[in-house]
Amino acid sequence: MKNLLNALNGGFVTSGLGADPAYADVLPTGVNFYATNPAKMPTxxxxxxxxxxxxxxxxxxxxxxxxxxxxxxxxxxxxxxxxxxxxxxxxxxxxxxxxxxxxxxxxxxxxxxxxxxxxxxxxxxxxxxxxxxxxxxxxxxxxxxxxxxxxxxxxxxxxxxxxxxxxxxxxxxxxxxxxxxxxxxxxxxxxxxxxxxxxxxxxxxxxxxxxxxxxxxxxxxxxxxxxxxxxxxxxxxxxxxxxxxxxxxxxxxxxxxxxxxxxxxxxxxxxxxxxxxxxxxxxxxxxxxxxxxxxxxxxxxxxxEELELEIRSQLLNPTYQDSLLSTASGWMEYASRYENLFGMQATTGCVSNQMWTLAAQNLLSDRFTANTDYQAYATQSMLGWVIEASRRGMWQADPQLLTALKDKYMQIATDYGVCCCHHTCGNLAFNQYMVMGSSLSTAQLQQFSAVLQGATGELITVGSTGQTGQNGQNTGQTSSNGQSQAGTSDSGSISPEDVSAAQTTSTSGQQAGSTGEGNAHEVSRVGQQSSGQSNMPIVALVGVLLLVVLVGFGYFRGNIREFFRK
Incomplete structure (x- = not known):
């Protein structure tokens, strides 16, 4: 107090370090403080x-x-x-x-x-x-x-x-x-x-x-x-x-x-x-x-132990979730925790299977029912990380849980568009793994594939006989290091043009059986297209040519008149 009054009177106050008393030698206080002095460290x-x-x-x-x-x-x-x-x-x-x-x-x-x-x-x-x-x-x-x-x-x-x-x-x-x-x-x-x-x-x-x-x-x-x-x-x-x-x-x-x-x-x-x-x-x-x-x-x-503490006290804590999931930026911030969880597992291997399961189940709760675009993108990103952890063998997922995660990811992507992160759009093997073992109908899988194709230009090939194994890996499809392996089953490719305009999204799909074996689908090309679809490129081309002619006529109209007058 004496130094405060002295400073208010324009007097000289001795300088000193202003820091946390728990760590630094800053007592007694009442000095004209400066933030740090590395020359005095460690104190x-x-x-x-x-x-x-x-x-x-x-x-x-x-x-x-x-x-x-x-x-x-x-x-x-x-x-x-x-x-x-x-x-x-x-x-x-x-x-x-x-x-x-x-x-x-x-x-x-x-x-x-x-x-x-x-x-x-x-x-x-x-x-x-x-x-x-x-x-x-x-x-x-x-x-x-x-x-x-x-x-x-x-x-x-x-x-x-x-x-x-x-x-x-x-x-x-x-x-x-x-x-x-x-x-x-x-x-x-x-x-x-x-x-x-x-x-x-x-x-x-x-x-x-x-x-x-x-x-x-x-x-x-x-x-x-x-x-x-x-x-x-x-x-x-x-x-x-x-x-x-x-x-x-x-x-x-x-x-x-x-x-x-x-x-x-x-x-x-x-x-x-x-x-x-x-x-x-x-x-x-x-x-x-x-x-x-x-x-x-x-x-x-x-x-x-530290990771388990943080998963339980942050990711799974309703109070913590409420503090972040009330704003768009909060959703993005919360989603980044799943990316860092994946990063810690990739480098330390210290995330237990139980913690992965709890983190995955968390994403199936009502809190992560996407109602806006930013919620959809954040949820896709988080789902992508846990599914990628399964694809790489970092997490030995329950087959039914894994199927539910995949279905939710693809349904959100179909409704709101693909969240193009490096680990989702940028990874074709991930998307090939996504459609294997799903309980969604063939029509729903085709729509997801079309959305992905439109966003990335990549084709998805899907085997016709794969089943989800007990460890969450699709047999004969992806190795634990993320490299795609050749299978023995026939496969097909689809593109947006292959999807019939008459197909609609089913909100329920087909549920996985009690055995935990998901249905595997082959997404094949539609053999015949409607006449409207096949004629559309020609109509569009004729329209463009007519537009060019009209613009050209308007531009050169004055010159043409002068030519005939002569």
């Missing part, structure tokens, strides 16, 4: 929180495996570091057994202090253990040279710790095996972009296997960020990056806000990308997220 408060997080992560791993992890991979985002006063950066240091030092003004010194090995202790189940120095690397989304320099110096300090064996110091152990201390990786330049996975995943026709996604990640994120006297030097070091990923025991990221895994594609892009790349290289790491919204109660969850 002492952030350091204390980071030690709690690391101890919890190591405890979880030790209780599960009976040993400490040798290599931990971290995902760091610059915005999150700024919001939390660089808690994740402090975690990185503490895993190495290195402690930051601060100047009298609170600035962090470039060179940290090595924590004595005997002081690296942790209490697990009432027993105090001495832990080793854990090797840690990170994929960073930041251009802050101060932070990059701090981490690189800490890695070098830990690697040069005197008198320690490779059993006590995993940085030394891995240096002897690989020969590089590169531990900060990112994109080719200090840019805030994605790994490429979030660009490729929605384009479901462009990739078939998870190895293709991992290849994109490895090619883009394998650039080492090294500290030099002239700033940050960026050089690709894929060999070391792959070595670390292949030997990674745990991948982790901190969550400091309500912005979570299903709210954005960034999590499956970076966190999911790191996990997927490790698995593609033979690794089998644990995936743990640290919820640090309450520094006095740090909560760690596996990726599967």
């Amino acid at each position: 002492k408060a952030a350091w204390e929180t980071a030690k709690k997080i690391v101890d919890q992560l190591l405890t979880d791993y030790y209780q599960e495996h009976g040993k400490f992890p040798e290599t931990i991979g971290m995902v760091m985002w610059g915005t999150e570091l700024l919001r939390t006063d660089a808690i994740a950066l402090a975690e990185f240091l503490y895993l190495l057994g290195v402690q930051p030092e601060w100047d009298d003004n609170g600035d962090v010194k470039a060179i940290s202090q090595l924590i004595a090995l005997e002081n690296l202790t942790i209490t697990i189940d009432g027993v105090t253990l001495q832990r080793p120095r854990i090797d840690v690397f990170t994929t960073a989304v930041t251009s802050n040279g101060i932070w990059i320099n701090l981490m690189n110096n800490a890695v070098k300090l830990a690697a040069e710790a005197p008198g320690e064996t490779t059993d006590q110091n995993y940085i030394k152990k891995h240096l002897s095996e690989n020969g590089s201390l590169d531990r900060i990786f990112g994109l080719r330049g200090l840019v805030l972009e994605g790994t490429g996975i979030s660009d490729l995943v929605p384009n479901t026709s462009k990739w078939g296997s998870s190895d293709e996604l991992a290849s994109v990640y490895l090619s883009r994120v394998s650039y080492a960020w090294r500290s030099t006297d002239n700033g940050v030097s960026i050089q690709q070091n894929r060999n070391t990056f792959q070595y670390l990923l292949g030997n990674m025991d745990l991948v982790t990221q901190t969550i400091d806000s309500t912005w979570r895994l299903l709210d954005t594609d960034d999590y499956y892009d970076w966190f999911g990308g790191m996990l997927l790349a490790s698995q593609s290289l033979g690794g089998n790491p644990d995936a743990i997220l640290a919820d640090i919204r309450n520094k006095n109660n740090v909560v760690t969850r596996t990726a599967q």
Whole structure:
């Protein structure tokens, strides 16, 4: 209050950091505040929180495996570091057994202090253990040279710790095996972009296997960020990056806000990308997220636990649904959660079959009865994601449930037009899978095919004998990696011109039998067309020619009159 009155009187007020007191050293308040100061990060408060997080992560791993992890991979985002006063950066240091030092003004010194090995202790189940120095690397989304320099110096300090064996110091152990201390990786330049996975995943026709996604990640994120006297030097070091990923025991990221895994594609892009790349290289790491919204109660969850929490508290929560499904933009926002759910499954495989089933059943509720075009498009998109998950074998769907999802998708598309997303219009194999095992009538299937043909120009070929299998895959039609396979049955093609004008949409269709086997239909060409249909192109051509003649006559009429007068 004193400083407030002083400011109102035009007096001088000392400057100071304005941040969350839960993370930052901002007390006492009453200063002329500024938003952030990276030079002071991590703060002492952030350091204390980071030690709690690391101890919890190591405890979880030790209780599960009976040993400490040798290599931990971290995902760091610059915005999150700024919001939390660089808690994740402090975690990185503490895993190495290195402690930051601060100047009298609170600035962090470039060179940290090595924590004595005997002081690296942790209490697990009432027993105090001495832990080793854990090797840690990170994929960073930041251009802050101060932070990059701090981490690189800490890695070098830990690697040069005197008198320690490779059993006590995993940085030394891995240096002897690989020969590089590169531990900060990112994109080719200090840019805030994605790994490429979030660009490729929605384009479901462009990739078939998870190895293709991992290849994109490895090619883009394998650039080492090294500290030099002239700033940050960026050089690709894929060999070391792959070595670390292949030997990674745990991948982790901190969550400091309500912005979570299903709210954005960034999590499956970076966190999911790191996990997927490790698995593609033979690794089998644990995936743990640290919820640090309450520094006095740090909560760690596996990726599967976190996803289940978000599905139940968001996607399936009526209150959450009501808050979004009241506006057009809200429908689009809600639909994006299903895309991100698919992305998390594609990269982490952490969405259980039960959660997929609940998410699918949710779309058959009355809340998703499309009454407007934007509701129809959003619902189609969401249905498309769960059906695509079934097509790829990510979800072992109940046959009757899968049939109901397909029928609803095609009926909405017929009534409102096709929602042309990459995973729907852009994927012919998806649409071929859509019409197999449906309980809709042949006429309804023809109408859906005509609508799709008119929007995309693509023909749909449908086998005549397929039946939906127990795992939701149509036998002999599509493999789990999304590639179409040749069948033995005869097939036909249809186009809009093949659909008889007399066909009308049936709102009920034919229901699937109690055995769960859907009816498969062959959509064949109509053999004869009405005379009106066959003569229509000729009539249209004659009309166009007459129009051209009339326009030409009007344009040259003056010149023709002058010609005859002469």
